[in-house]
Amino acid sequence: MKVVIIGAGVAGLGIGWRLRQAGCSVTILERAQPGGGASWAAAGMLAVTAELEDSPEPERALALRASALWPAFAAELEEASGRAVFLNQGGALLLAGDAAELEVMRSRAGGDLRIVDPAQAKALVPLLGGSLGGLWSPREAHVDNRALAEALTIAFLKAGGVLNPNEAAVRIETRGGRASAVLTPYGRHDAGAVLIAAGAWSGLLEEIPIVPVKGEVIALSPPSGAVLPGPVVWGEHVYCVPRHGRLLIGATVEEAGFDTSVTQAGRKHLRACAEKLMPSLKSWSLSDHWAGLRPKSPDGLPLLGGTATAGLFVAGGQYRNGILFAPAIAGEMADLILGKATVDPAFDPRRFLGDLHE
Ligand SMILES: Cc1cc2nc3c(=O)[nH]c(=O)nc-3n(C[C@H](O)[C@H](O)[C@H](O)COP(=O)(O)OP(=O)(O)OC[C@H]3O[C@@H](n4cnc5c(N)ncnc54)[C@H](O)[C@@H]3O)c2cc1C
Known part of the structure; x- marks a missing residue:
């Protein structure tokens, strides 16, 4: 055929x-x-x-x-x-934004998904500032x-x-x-x-x-001596993915037709959300910024x-x-x-x- x-x-x-x-x-x-x-x-x-x-x-x-x-x-x-x-099966840490979210995470824990307290979260991702802890998922991966x-x-x-x-x-x-x-x-x-x-x-x-849903992503490069997180880190409105010596921070979600321009507002939002989780990212430099279109059905x-x-x-x-x-x-x-x-x-x-x- x-x-x-x-x-x-x-x-x-x-x-x-x-x-x-x-x-x-x-x-x-x-x-x-x-x-x-x-x-x-x-x-x-x-x-x-x-x-x-x-x-x-x-x-x-x-x-x-x-x-x-x-x-x-x-x-x-x-x-x-x-x-x-570059399949990386290093897991993901899903951080709770507040006590209510932590409760929801508790209800999801079980099997290989386990709740981690703030100290365990910090041990998994030393760059974290203060956190409430969250859910550790070893089954998450990235390519x-x-x-x-x-x-x-x-x-x-x-x-x-x-x-x-x-x-x-x-x-x-x-x-x-x-x-x-x-x-x-x-x-x-x-x-x-x-x-x-x-x-x-x-x-x-x-x-x-199918409609396009725009997403902006930024990439941050560490200053010398800084170490990237091992696992993927999820927080409020943001995820952080280590990739080839950089940290990808994504992503905005916006129905904006077929526009793939990058915006200062998107960059600021992503940086602010990531820095709230990992304050030392303030000293990391912006090395890339892009946007793409997710295909979404009704x-x-x-x-x-x-x-x-x-x-x-x-x-x-x-x-x-x-x-x-x-x-x-x-x-x-x-x-x-x-x-x-x-x-x-x-x-x-x-x-x-x-x-x-x-
Ligand atoms: C910012 C962002 C972050 C994302 N993060 C993740 C993630 O972490 N994990 C995950 O699983 N998914 C993620 N996604 C979603 C994922 O990227 C998409 O679901 C997936 O790539 C869709 O693949 P596709 O082949 O259907 O579409 P596309 O990769 O968009 O490919 C469609 C192709 O069709 C071509 N085309 C269009 N019209 C025509 C035509 N008339 N004739 C010929 N060619 C045509 C286009 O040029 C394009 O190359 C993300 C998406 C975005 C935008």
Whole structure:
């Protein structure tokens, strides 16, 4: 089967890689450069505890499946691509903002999740100022998401996939009610199946209800002698991720259309929140500042599956967790396109979409 995938983020690349491994002919169309969308802007956390406490069960189950897949997925990808993705399974410390939050954390503790008092928190992260303590989660991890997208690109190409950068899909054609081709300014790509994995831009192509949610991130560099935190640290309105000698501080959350400009207000807010947790960050220098667009659906859950148009699939709406979900989405969407699996009804794109080509 020939599959045309629209979008070379971690979703499109991961699914494309799995489909190539299964013997499909796969072309990925990317309007800019691979891995340059949200997959570039992300902080790379595999935040299975911190991000998903309020999520409905199907999404938590997806997160747990993905989290369990990550170590083997990273090893397989590194082997296939010859590139490191820097999977770090160093855990995360979730600090309580007040006594009420600490109580909620107490109710979540159990198994490998344990409550830490202020002294234990400080022992885990010596940079902390005063804190109320919080929840320690050894199951949290993070990867270098930019390295991940590069490794996926290489693995996909080495597996024989075709990747066309700087070629935007502008229209999906149907024949006899089936998706049959993707049109671009340069030509037409016939397809047995078409997958829309265009991140926050998916709704520009078809009537897919995915909106962009802007997030700004800053990176701080330590003065000489200062040591980065080992684990990821979560506090009020902020998370701090150690990455290659810098501390990433994220992220703002704003519906601002497709604007990816960085703002002084965003920078100040992120710095202030991080310095409240770790006062000595005041002497760290700002070394980078960027913004990206998370793809969000109306109910906040991913859209993973077919549409009412035969042969037309969507993998989108991963919102804040598309890096975490990547290994599960890659395998499960490839199986679905190959007709070997069905979609979880909670993620079925048809909950929002009619026949896109009626
Ligand atoms: C600031 C920020 C922090 C985040 N932190 C985390 C985190 O710590 N952990 C986590 O799990 N997730 C995180 N996320 C979310 C995560 O980045 C996304 O959910 C994930 O990257 C989505 O992947 P994707 O492949 O669907 O989209 P993208 O990576 O955005 O890729 C979509 C691609 O489609 C291309 N495209 C768009 N339209 C077309 C077209 N018409 N034709 C061809 N190509 C097209 C785009 O150019 C882009 O390259 C974060 C996101 C942001 C913005």
